Amino acid sequence: MMNKPTKTIFTETIREELINRISLLNDNSNARWGKMNVFQMVKHNTYWNGWILGEDNHNYKQAFMGKIFGGIGLRKMIKDENPFDKNIPTSSQFKVREMDGDLEVEKLKWISLMKAYENYDNPDFIHDFFGKMTRAQIGILVFKHSDHHLRQFGV
Structure with missing residues (x-):
């Protein structure tokens, strides 16, 4: 049986951990993978977090392929504590x-x-691939996305 992910952006200590890691980035930080x-x-x-939060004026629309495969992809990405794979598109x-x-x-x-x-409140949010998401799903996805990129640069 798989453990459900517990790390979410909606937990204060997780936000603080990510903020501390962001602050460690500098001009000498080099990517371990990616371009x-x-x-x-x-x-x-x-830009990505502004999109999730509803900053600026974003159009929220799910892509056609997302309507077919988005739910499956989302469940696969957030099903456990495993970090995102390297080089995901x-x-x-x-x-x-x-x-x-x-x-x-x-x-x-x-x-x-x-x-x-x-104070997250963006009821209009629709992921361009995954579609409409619950608050819990958004919390896990945001944590994993941020963690992925911070690990990419070694922090």
């Missing part, structure tokens, strides 16, 4: 083209977004 540099990864996460809207920028400013944005999950 992004540290700035691109942080910028990817500020991201949809084009989350790919950061800029190669550099102010890392410290981006880190502060990401930290601010992590703190915003304390």
